[in-house]
Amino acid sequence: MSSSTTTTTPTSKRPVVLSGPSGTGKSTLLKLLFKDHPNTFGFSVSHTTRQPREGEKDGVSYHFVTRPEFERAVTNGEFIESAEFSGNYYGTSIKAVKDVLDAGKICILDIDMQGVISVKKTDLNARFVFIAPPSPDALEERLNSRGTETTESLEMRLRTAKKELAYAAIPGNHDKIIINDDLATAYKELERFILGEPKQ
Numbered sequence: 797m798s799s800s801t802t803t804t805t806p807t808s809k810r811p812v813v814l815s816g817p818s819g820t821g822k823s824t825l826l827k828l829l830f831k832d833h834p835n836t837f838g839f840s841v842s843h844t845t846r847q848p849r850e851g852e853k854d855g856v857s858y859h860f861v862t863r864p865e866f867e868r869a870v871t872n873g874e875f876i877e878s879a880e881f882s883g884n885y886y887g888t889s890i891k892a893v894k895d896v897l898d899a900g901k902i903c904i905l906d907i908d909m910q911g912v913i914s915v916k917k918t919d920l921n922a923r924f925v926f927i928a929p930p931s932p933d934a935l936e937e938r939l940n941s942r943g944t945e946t947t948e949s950l951e952m953r954l955r956t957a958k959k960e961l962a963y964a965a966i967p968g969n970h971d972k973i974i975i976n977d978d979l980a981t982a983y984k985e986l987e988r989f990i991l992g993e994p995k996q
């Protein structure tokens with residue numbers, strides 16, 4: 797899977813939004829991509845209202861902010877997405893994505909359908925890739941074999957998957973749909989879409 801004898805010059809540094817049902821293989825594909833191209837991609841630094849843990853640096857691990865600061869930023873429309881988990885806010889700001897671009901890297905966002913809709917409302921000029929399962933049964937099988945789901949969470953993920961697949965079926969919602977059946981084939985397709993043709 798590694799392309800050690802080839803180099804790639806990205807044809808575009810536009811942010812890439814990767815979405816698709818849970819268990820469809822997004823993390824698996826991204827892990828391969830980052831391994832093969834270690835200096836090409838960057839992660840946006842999220843905001844949080846939780847306290848920094850030992851060793852965490854502001855602006856590196858997270859942008860640590862107060863609740864009023866976070867709420868103000870949400871009101872000002874500065875976030876692509878935000879959510880509250882166990883009493884703390886977390887969010888990805890539009891600026892955090894632009895900072896990655898300013899650092900000369902391609903920002904990859906692995907987000908859900910709501911996140912996709914939010915990014916489309918910004919001026920980030922992102923490219924949208926949808927990772928689809930070969931079939932609903934294959935998706936269920938992958939989630940089962942990953943061993944991370946309870947019966948309830950599995951059902952919830954499959955219900956959400958139906959909505960995501962319906963959204964992806966509408967032409968124009970994504971720039972590229974990749975069916976992750978054979979992993980190596982799907983990976984090559986993703987790598988080409990993001991980085992262009994490899995130069996020998």
Ligand SMILES: Nc1ncnc2c1ncn2[C@@H]1O[C@H](COP(=O)(O)OP(=O)(O)OP(=O)(O)O)[C@@H](O)[C@H]1O
Nearest residue numbers: 817818819820821822823824938942976977978979
């Ligand atoms: N092409 C493939 N064929 C078979 N199994 C696969 C394939 N791609 C990924 N998997 C397996 O499917 C499971 C789900 O993959 P992964 O965790 O990458 O999904 P995900 O889309 O990132 O899910 P989530 O959104 O819940 O984080 C993993 O166990 C992974 O090893």
